[in-house]
Amino acid sequence: MSRYHRTFSVVICVYTEDRWQDILAAVESVRAQSLPALETLLVVDHNPALLNRLIEEFTELRTRGEEVRVLANAGPRGLSAGRNTGIAAARGEFVAFLDDDAVAERDWLRYFAESYDDPRVMAVGGRTRPAWASGRRPAWFPEEFDWVVGCTYRGLPHGRVPVRNVLGGNASFRRSAFDATGGFATGIGRDGDKRPLGCEETELCIRLGRALPDAVLLIDDRAVIHHKVPAGRERFRYFRTRTYAEGLSKALVSHSVGSAKGLETERRYTTRVLPAGVARGLRDALLGRPGGAGRAGAIVTGVATAAAGYAMASVRTRSGVAFSHGPIAAYAPGAEGGTP
Template identity: 80%
Template sequence: RTLPAWASGRRPAWFPEEFDWVVGCTYRGLAPGRVPVRNVLGGNASFRRTAFDAAGGFATGIGRDGDRRPLGGEETELCIRLSKALPEALLLMDDRAVIHHKVPAVRERFGYFRTRVYAEGLSKALVARSVGAQKGLESERRYTTRVLPAGVLRGVRDALRGRSGGAGRAGAIVTGVTLAAGGYALGQLRARRSGTTFSWGPIERADERTAEHAAGRSADGAAEGVTR
């Protein structure tokens, strides 16, 4: 579980917990406890070495790679590909393992929220292109048809009861869904037009890289040691 540590000291009143993934944190709607999941969240996750041996590394072209837009989805794509390579593999979420993730002030602003949810739509289009829409959007369907409508109703109810931020949270959810859907549609169109493909390769072991580096330096007559 990844909890936000807001730069301002507290959650912005308008910021819905259902969208905490925007700032890299666990969001409302995930099942509590120790449960199987389609994909882990990259900020607080670990994989066995055998996972990368079976599935390869992260796919090129998904996630942030010199692009100023806050793209994502690389861990989702990897987890889906891993489950296909190893059907018996088990991916678990355990909310007893907790970290606190610092959220800088710029990410507390609505402008960043809009940019990030739109970029997530673009990212999900790439994930669906790589692993198929059925698996690529499996969790998102439940999220958008159950979790988010419940969040809107909760926000409206809080607003009617005079609680701070209720209307803002409901509006943010509606805005988030609309922008993410728009990003997804545009991302799919671009991927089809460009014929986007992805690649991934085996991950070199650290000891293999060290041995190769050491051999190379010996051949060059270098006297320096290798830092492991």
């Protein structure tokens, strides 16, 4: 099949009316793609008011033949179940995911499609750039920790290269990848709680590699989205909270797939990328450049809080952990609850 005739379903999971304008911007960026999407699926996470408002907003588009469908999350509250709901409803050969507070560049889907020329490629992610609310990166905020705000971070390889896992807010998968894995695990990642957990895509990608040993997962730098970073996430307090939550999430992933795979990429990151970042920050401080000492201190703090979260969750998971995965069919629209 020609890459230009490949069909993409784009899933955008949403949960709050506070992001109304962001949601509209995300949908508009999909509608403007150089390779048109087959459909855009907005999955609403247990918010009836937002669900009804979106249905009303996009009814006119559907009458004009433009496929923007609004669905209720058919599983338990959370991002993983929302994504599984979208997967179950998707009609495309490929399923792409876009954050609800991000906009995709015009050729986003086209670059994804190019990578699927190789039939072994089961997932392709892109580059996510931060759009800071203040207009510029805080001087103390290290690029090595841009994952804290959902963006591509220093230390990831450049170009179009194989990776262990893609990042969920800017990613695509063959539909068959979910047939092989059963979809995203619940109990890992965000679930409506205030604690900013993550790693659900990491756990899925590791299981995908085990289910299909010849599978190739790629990141393509050209598939770019711009992710909004609100003012509250530019603060050091959020940085500490998010890094601690990442430690919790990594412990759940390691419990699921084993620490060898669960921490494979993180070992290189903590032994090579982060020490280089500390050294760079200290050098900048000695040269009188703004924020150098702050960046070095933030890296050290981030490592410490992530380690604390990992240790805490590891102790708790010794007596069992509440997450699961299973058939995507459990999330077909209209299904009552259930665990995938």
